[in-house]
Amino acid sequence: MVKINGRVPDRGDIIRLELNPRTGSEQAVVDCVVRGAEFIEVSPSEFIDEVMARLEPLVT
Numbered sequence: 591m592v593k594i595n596g597r598v599p600d601r602g603d604i605i606r607l608e609l610n611p612r613t614g615s616e617q618a619v620v621d622c623v624v625r626g627a628e629f630i631e632v633s634p635s636e637f638i639d640e641v642m643a644r645l646e647p648l649v650t
Contacts, residue, residue, distance in 0.1 A: 592622045595629040602638045604630040 591598045594605055599622075608626045 592627075594622055594627045597629060599629075600632075602633045602635060604633055606630055 599605060605622075606628045607622070
């Protein structure tokens with residue numbers, strides 16, 4: 591499992607990624623180590639539920 595700041599990301603975790611195309615390689619999977627992923631905070635489940643509800647029509 592990928593660890594960011596010593597913890598495995600979970601649902602609701604907010605992380606920061608460096609999305610500079612010159613960083614890392616072009617892969618379908620985001621390389622959290624190369625991209626310098628940083629844990630920011632755990633968001634409330636109500637927020638995640640709202641985001642998922644807004645995204646659902648776009649991905650179905």
